[in-house]
Each structure stands twice: as structure tokens, then as C-alpha cells.
Amino acid sequence: MKQDFILGKLAQLMSWDTDKARIEFGWLRLMSQMKYDGYQDFLAGARFVESLVDWLQQFTDAERVIAYDFVRSSLVYLSTAEMNHLVELFYPETVVWRLQEAVARKLSIPAWQVWSTPKARALFEQLRRQTLFIELSDGARIDVFRRVNAGLISNEQVVTSPRFNEEKWTDLLKDLRRDVNDPEARFAFVFLVDDFVGSGTTLLRKKDTEWTGKLRRFWDDMKDHRATYFEDDWSLCVHHYVATARAEQAVRETNALASSERGRDEWFHNVKFSFSAVLPPDLPLSATAHGPFLALTDKYYDDSIETRHTRVAGTDAKLGFGQCALPLVLEHNTPNNSIALLWADTDGDNGRHPMRPLFRRRQRHV
């Protein structure tokens, strides 16, 4: 097998004895096959084990052990199947419940009675049709979302650009009115969908005195069109497939702050956040649990990556954007909130360390 050759090289690089090599070969073969080789930015002939060898080469012998151990026991890699599963969870576990609550509220019945009468069911179905799903980035996998919810959610409810486009929106409204057979109908729910939220700042943050981020942009776009497209008590729901524990808390707090600062006329009235999966609070690398590896992130660093990625959050980018210190890799891209040593790829000009990525990050401009 071709993989055998590179494994031999790895054993040499790591100075493994036969026993250690046997155990690690087994693990590497298994995990490459089950997960890591699926990383979208790997090239033919240079998949996980090859990238690992390349990555480890930048360290000293002793450091390689630390770095390998990090991969072996701390790295969190979400595969395509796992990410897609989070998409599958979105409608039945989040959307249904939000709509169900709304039906119950409108009819003044307990939520569990929503499925018991044709009237309530009809209202549910109508509200579902009055729901829009807007992709915040291409990570939202809206194609997968469409496929798994075919028959429940029509293509006329899915918007692939977060920016307002009058022509498009007029069509959406027309389709809605035709479908529910009501010339006055407007949308009741908007779901903004994205794959991952690490610090929450991309979504909403205060820059100097100004609120900025994707939510702010959406507000600016829609502000003057609200009455046209949305019911008076419409809800904005923001859904992420994956969130850090920190972001889960942060987005709610920041939104509350924005709402109180900007006042009723300058912000959404009903904003709800939801997540298909929230990563545990102890996921970020910490000095106590990952000291030796953090020392590597410190030592092997090229600050040229800062200009491109991290200015917004202030400090350096060793621990990733927003100092999130995540050991996280998503199959389609490594978040920039993950530690830079995992993803950064630099030339090492001016005597800096040329950083080699384990999971090369593709730039996604926000």
C-alpha cells in the first residue's frame, strides 16, 4: 500500500520503536480513513499523513512528540458526515420548535396541543411557509439543508445571499402570497444560517462607537423594508450549526447590548439564537491542560498572518482569531479561531518562521 511508505517516514521522524509504530500506524490508518483524509483542502497524494509529516518536520525531536500528542488527543475534527448531520438537525430540532411555540402563543394553547387539531396544524404549516432561510456564508450548506427538507421547505423560502436585493425579495413575497393564497401575507420568521461561530464578533461587535458585523448589515439592509416583507411581530432567528460555549453566551449578550443601546426603532425586536451543537467550555487550549503545546504555538509563529486576519481582535494571532485557542478543524475549512499553528501557511520572509499548516486554511472573506 502506498500509505505504508509515508508511515515508515513518520516512524523515523518520530523515532518510534516498533511497538509504538504498530499502535500509531493502526490509529493513523483508521482516523485518516474515517475522518481526516476527507479534509477538502488536501490534495491528491498529500493527504493527512503526508501533511502530518510535513507539519511535524518544522519542530525539534522533543517538540514533535508534543505536537503529535496534541493531534492524537486534543484535536477536534468535524467530518463532512458530522457537519451534514448538524444541518439535518436544524429543521426538526430548532425550526419546528420555534414555530410550534408561535402557534401555541397565537392560539393560546399549550405547545403540546399544536398537533392535536387541524386548525393548529394548518397554522403551523402556514407559519412554516412564512419562514425565510438566509445563508450568511457558503458554509451554511444550504444545498444540504434544501435536500434534507425537500417537501417541507420550498426553494422560494431559501435565500443564498444575505444582502438585500429588491427584485429577489419582491419575487419571494409574491411566491409566498400565491402559496398561502393571501395577497396581504408577509414573512413571520427569518432564519439567518451559518456554519460556525467562534467568538461572535463577525456576527455583531462594537467597533469604536459603531455597531458592525453581519447582523448590523442585515439590519441596515432590511430596516426600511421591514413593513413590506415582515409581519409586525416577526422574529429573527440566528442559527449556527456549531458554536463555542463562549460564542453562545457572547452573541446573546452583545445582541442585548445592541438592542438597548440602539433602541426600539433601530434594532430587531425579537432575536433568538440557536445552535445545532455547542462545543464544551473547556475545549479551548489552556496553559494548565496544554502548556507544552501552547509553548509551540508561541515559538513557531510568523506575525505576517496578523495583517490579514486578526487586526479586528487586537492581539496577535497565535491562538487564532479572537484568542479563541480552539483545537478545531471543520472538514471544509479550519476556522481562523483555531490556533494558528494548525492552519497558517507562510513563506517566512524576513527571518520569520515559515509556518506549515496541518490543515491548510482557505481564505473566506467576510
Next chain:
Amino acid sequence: MENPFHRRATEQLRDDEAFLSIVSPQPLTYFLKRPAEQGTLYDRLVLFRGTPGSGKTTLARLFEFSALSAVLRSTGSKEYESVAGALEQCGAIRDGLPTVVGCRLPMETDYRDFWEFPYSEALRSGLLFTFIQARALLAWFRHLQAAGIAESDISIVPRSDSASALGTIGGDSGAAVVQKAREVERAVYDVVGALVAPQESDLPAAVTGTYRPFDVIERIEITSRTLTHGKRLQLTPLVILDDAHWLHPSQFEAVRHWLARRELRIARWVITRFDILQPGEALAVVAEDRTERPSYPGLSATRDVESVLLQSWGQRRVQRTAFRRMARDMAERYLQKHSLLGPRRLVDIGSLLSEEPAPISEAKLNELSKQVAATQKRLKITDSRRIELEAIVEASRKGDTGISSDIRLAMLAILMHRYSKRTKGQASLFEDDPEPSRPLVADPGVFEAAKLHLLHRYERPYFFGADDLCDASSENAELFLRLSAILVDTVATQVIRSKPAILDASTQHRLLRERARRIIEHWNFPYFEKVRKLVTTIATKCVETSVQPNGWLTPNSYGVLQSEFDSLATSNPETARVLQFAVAYNAILVVPRYDCKGKEWCLLEMGGPLCLAHGLTLKRGGFLEGSATEIASMLEENPQ
């Protein structure tokens, strides 16, 4: 890199070709040739018993018609020739054509359930028999059809006295018989599957009726273009009830009586795991078996029933040799399929495992030699006597390629202690160098003890080489594969690392012990904690004895008087139950009726993994004398 050793032997059931490619014909010939020649294999009830992994399912599987016809299809292929030959010797193939159509019914699910019904025992048994018969018929037809024989080319030949009963099974045409069987199966299945069993009066007629195909059928007749070139061929239907130990003991008895009836014309085999019976009875079966008919071991024919015990065939030494052959054979077939080693023609397990001993280090040798000198001094042994003892050691291994210094020293130390013991009480006042009461010899026992001493004192590799690997597998193919897997993985790793494709003694020794410990750690079967407690206590005692300075005994077994053992089920049912599972899951091997010092013993031999993990000899026969009471107290004691 795929290592086929990680797959279990029985998992090669997936398709006939894969299955046949790993089957070794030896046990087949060994167990079945004789009864086949005597004509008892297909004309009466044959009862097989074996411990898990002893190959009983493999055996049954071979006689399923699909496997049989796969063998025939592939005549000319060398792989199958030996298997085909063995099947011919067992009378399942004659003149290149099958003589039997076999089907295997695993008794694991459904069947035991009948016993729970609120009906009379007769009705419960009746339902069970009905179900077995319907399923056997369906299975025979399924196998025939899988072999390419159309339903319309199959017909039933009734017993001459039962032609009138043909109607009760649907007639003689294939299609009708199958349809009837299917109806009956479904009807009984619905009864079994119902959450609450129906009232007796509500039972459908299909299940309580007169459906008795086993009493009606004599032969199954087929015409097959591929198999028989259009000629008619009569086959003896063979039903194999596999894993019949899942039945309730009363059900088992009922089935036994039912199938033992001589008027039946179909062949019928019942296969059970060793623990078929309640503990006492199960153990008794093994005990009885051992004494009978050394000429064709494992076989105890009564008039109506043949009994075959699958694991304990023949003299134990013969068994070992045969197992070694079979295991090496199997290993070769597996290695051929190994994605890394196969293409490199590294397919002989023996050549992958070095037989070269690994003596202890120079430093340790110095230490040992100082210790021996100290022993000599302490035991007041003269230098001339020492030279004499050294000569005895030397002489013992004449013709050998020579033994390493460490073993020589260890043997010498043993002889010194023996010498000292045998001169005790002799008036040392008068003599500096008395003669021992009995002459000293350095027999293989001393050699073995010396190796064990070095193992326990210096971790000198003790378990290595293909024979040790086979012996540590307790004649169990599955265990052999599990132990081999880690060795084969390691060889492959060495190959990847451009190192030689052979494991040295210390690597083998270490890996085998590691794997054995893991196997024991992962035990998880009924009473496994008690079993572990018991065997750990016994193994620890065995080690304590093995490391005695005079090396008088290197045990790996615990002996109980046979008489005491026989009454265990009644005198101490809890102990018997624990032992039953210990045996069923290969922790312990039972060696009954072992004659020693004028008494008859039953030995509880530690299974291979225990010998490996604790460092006990793989040589058989050494045992600690004990008692059933002592076993019971070992089970009661709290650890530490």
C-alpha cells in the same frame, strides 16, 4: 494495510468460497471419518459437544449444501481438494456428487421461548418440533435453490410406510412442500412473537396439527443440469441443530428423544456448546468421555446416539501436534490474504517468529553467577561437588546445540538445592561432601524450571516461536488468531520500517503476554469476576511453586480428586456454575481422570492466556493438589 487475523474464524462465513479457503480438513477427518465408515453418521442422532471456538460451527457449516456444492464446483482447485477429500471420507461426497443436503438451524433465538408458554409440556414440545421441522424444510430448499436447483426440480421421496402422510406436508412437489412449510413457520412464529402468548384454545390449527415432515421424508430427489447432468439424484436430508444448549434442559431432552428414534430416515445432528447441561452434568460429560475408546477418541456410541466431543480428541500430545499443524496451515492462508505480507510471500508464520532464545544480559548473568556462588556457599556445597553438578547439567543437554550460560547456571542452582535436600540429615560431621540419597539428574523438568526461574527473576523471554504460539492457544482456533494478530501486525510494522520480517524472542514474549493480559482484562461473560478471582488465585499459587529454588514442580493446573469433582454440582452448585463458565469461555481446560500417585484426579488446567499472563509453563501435567472445598474458599475470599 489489512490484517485478516483481526477477523474471526467464523466470520469467514460471508460466502462459501471465502469460508472454504480457510477451512482445514484435519478435524473433519479426525472426528467424522470413523462414524462415517461405520455408517452411524447419517442414520442416527449424532450429538456434538465443544467449547467455544473449537470449530463446531465451522464443521456444521461445511455440511450445508451450499458449501458442499461450492466444494464440488471448484474441483480441480488445489485449495479445496483437501477439503473435498475429507468430505468424501466422511461420506458427504461420493463419486463427485453430494450424498446429503445439510442445513444448519441455530437454536439461539426463538426455540427456547416455547418453554415459557402456559401450555402442557407435550404441547410446548409439539410446537417446538413443528417449528424445527418447518424451518429445516425451508432451509433445505433454500440451500438447494442457492446451488442453482429449481424448486420444480426438487421432490420429496417419502418413507415407504409414510406415503399416505405426504398430504400433511403439502405433497411431494417442491413448490407445495415449501408453501406448506412457510405457512407453518409463519403461524408458529406469530405465536412465539406475540407479546403475550395466546390461549391454548386460540392456537391456530396450523401449529397444533399433524405437521411431521421428519417422519414422512426419506430422501430429497433432485435433477440438476450442472450437478447431475440431468440425472435424478437422491440426497439424504441432514438437519443440524446448532448451539442447542440454548434450549431449556427439558426441551433438550425432549429433542434428544424425538430425534433418537430409529425410525427416522433423515440424518440429524445436534451441536451444543460444552455447557449444554446444568453445571454438574456438563462437567460430567467431559469426564466420562475421556476414558472411553482411546482408539477413536471423542466417540462414545450408545445404541441410538453417537456422541462426539470436539475439543478433547485423542491423546493430548497428539492433539497438540495436530493443532499446531492446523494452526500453521490456517495462518498461512490468512497471511496470503494480508495486504502487506501476502504479496511479499511472507506467509509461513514459523519463519516470522524467531526460535532463537534471548539469554539475559551480561550484567544480569554476573548477578546470577554471584547468586549461584552464594547459594553454593550457603548450602555448603564443595567445589568438587559443584563441578560434578555442572557435569550433570552439561550431560543433560548433549546433542543439543548447547544451552546458554544463564540456563546452565539456573539449572545448576536447582541441582544444588536438590542436592542439599537429598543430603539433609546425613551426618555432615563426618563428611564434607555427602552423597545424595537419590542420584541427581538434570531432566527436562529441571530445564523447564530453570527457564521459568529466569523468566520470573530476570524477565528472560520464555514464550516464543510458532509452537509456543500454538500451544498458548489451548487448541482454540479463535484464540490462535487473536494471539497471532498482534504478532503479525508487528511484523508488518517492521517491514514498513524497513526492518527484518522476523520477531525476536523478547518481542514475541512481550507481545504475547501483553495480549494475554488484555484478553483477561476484557473478559465479560457471566460470572467473569468470580472466574477471574479463582484463576488468579490458582495461577498465583502455580507461580509460587514454579519459582521454588529446587524447581520440584512447574504446575499450570489445579487438581481435585475426580470423585470430589464429580459431586461438585450437588455439593457446591455455585462453584460448579463458576467452573462451567470458566470452561465455556476457555479460562480453564478440564482434564478429567488424570492418574497420578495412584489416585484419579481431575485437573483444571489454566488456559493459554493465563499461562502467558502469569508466566506458567505451557507443558502439561504439572498440577497442585487441591480440593473442591479449597476452590470454594478461593471464590469466597475477598481479594486482598
Next chain:
Amino acid sequence: MTRVRRWEPCVYHRGTHADAFMKDYLAQPDRSILLIAGAGFDPRSTRVADTFPEKARKKTRAILIREERPNPDDILIKRAVKNRDALVAAFPQSEEHEIQIFASDNAVVGGRGSARLMRSIPLDGVTDIFVDISALSIGVAFPIIKHFHEVLKQNPQIQANLHVVSCDSPVIDGTITSAPSDAAAPIHGFRGGWGLDEKSKAAILWMPQLSRGKGVILERIFQMLRNVQPDTVVCPILPFPSSRPRRPDELIEEFAEELEGAWSVDVRDLVYADEKSPLDLYRTILRIDDARRRVFESVGGSQIILSPLGSKALSLGALMASLERDFTILHVESIGYIVSEGQTESIDTTEELVHIWLDGDAYGKTDAMEGTPK
């Protein structure tokens, strides 16, 4: 969507929603409740009872089931007695019933016994049946639930609701080690045509739920499956999302030998199910079944075999799928339990209550949503 599913949508609650539902719902004055619960050593035995308002407890008829296994540990007996006493005190109208899980020859008979017991319980006047599976083994709980589900289906005149509640606690589960018995067998009432000749040509898909330390059990089930049906495809279920994001990886590593060896699992065969959502697993199984039915329709059909292990929440998903589509559930009953000292006395913080409303008012009078017939 290709098929109507019985429990899509489904009334179910988790965590604080479940606690709130129980409190509000049971406080309704017109509820007449039958509670089936385990009175065992499991600290979760009393967890659901705690959600019952005082008034509701007084009028609840509680059937407390004691699962009897051979040679129980003294510590376990003491704990069981304590829990039993607490339950008896909480429910004045309680009855205790013993279910022998094993017959004298070690055959598993608990499921049959529990179904028989349930049949003897009259449902007159009962508005709500709550089956609390927190402290019941699935070999007992599943037949009980199926019994009521079928009774309600076959007797529309009985106007009762069927609820299942469960307290899931990965920490508690982690402290309880079970010693598996010898036998792998379908749970009573969940044979699903297993072994029938008419199913012999069906393409078999086994979906074992991977769970830490359960390798031996799964190996036993798999061997039995392979003995009966050599052509078994294995699609293991991994918990994802999970409270520990690396858990699927850890399980993949733990089951490496099985995945790569005996089961020959391809990466595309891995199935993920939300650790906390029974409905997620339910939907996933049905989706796979839908796809396979189409594919194998003309070539002998498809048969799905489930083996729920580990989390109770996930096992409920398997139960619902089986109730709807008559899947086989293969199981190895525990012959006994070993509890690590100390930790089981207290309820941990990761526990979560799950409530599922299986049948009744929540779905309206007309059973329009009944799954399409086979």
C-alpha cells in the same frame, strides 16, 4: 418527504422543558395517572417521581417493578430498598411487582414476564400512562411500552395517553457496569421477522449503537447475526453532537478492530445521532429504511436490525423506529450489575429528563398520521 411518519412531528421535551411539562401537565385536575417505573438500585429510580406534584402523586396508581437478577450485590439491594421505600412513600397507591429476568437455565424471560404483568393491569378510567424507563432495563421497558402502544391502537375506546419518560445521565451510566449474559436475542416483542424464511433473502443492515465498554456485547450480537445471516452490513451509530466532541473519535478508536476487521465498515457507513435526541435517531433510522426499501424492494427486501446500548435517550429513538416499522432489536441482557462505589448516590448535573408523548390526545382524535402500512 417520501413517507408519512408516525412521530413526525412528535410531542417531546428535554431538560428544563421536560420538567416544566411534567409539572404543568400533571397538575391538571382531571388527570388519572398510571405510572410504571423501576424500583431498583439506580439512583434515577426516584427522579421522575420528583417531578410529580404532590396532588398528582396521591391519585397516581404506581406499578413499581423490581427486576430480579441472580445473586445481586448487597450494596445494590440496599440501594434498591431505599429507592423502593422512597417511591412507596411518594405514591400511596403503589404496588410492587417482581420480574424475574432470567429463568433457572439462564434463559432471558423478563420481557415476556413484564408483558404478562402489564396485561393484568386494568386501564379503566386511566387518562395517562407514564412509563418511566429511567431505572428499567430495555429488555423489560420495551415490551411494556409496546404492550400499551398496541392496546391503545387495537382498542380505540380506551381514551388514554401513552407517555415515556427517561432520565438520561451519562455520568451515572458510566458508573454502572453490566455483566452481559450469554445470549444475544431479540427483545421480546421485537423479533421483526428475524429468522423467518421469507426474510432470508432480505439485505440485512445492522445498526449497533456504539457505546464505551460495550465491545463484548456487540461482538456477541454480531457473531450471532453472522451465524444466521453472513451477509450483514454494519452501520454503527455514533453519538454526535455529543457533550464531548471527541467522543465519536474515541469510539472509532475503541472499536477499531471491529470497524476495520469483522464489520468492514466504510466511512460512509457511519451514522450519527444526537446524543440527547431520541427523535433524531428515530428520523435517521427511518430515513435509511426508506432509502433501502426502495433499493431492495425487488431483490428480497431490506431488514434493519437495531442494537441500542448506552444512552437511554438514544435507545428510545430505536424503540420508536421499531414500533413503527417492526424492526428487529437484538440485545444481550445483563445478568448483573456492578456499581462503582460512592458516585451513584448523588444525581449528577449532566442528567437530563426526556419526555415523549407516544399516543393519545396530543395527536388528535383521528389517527391520520399513522405510518403507511407495510
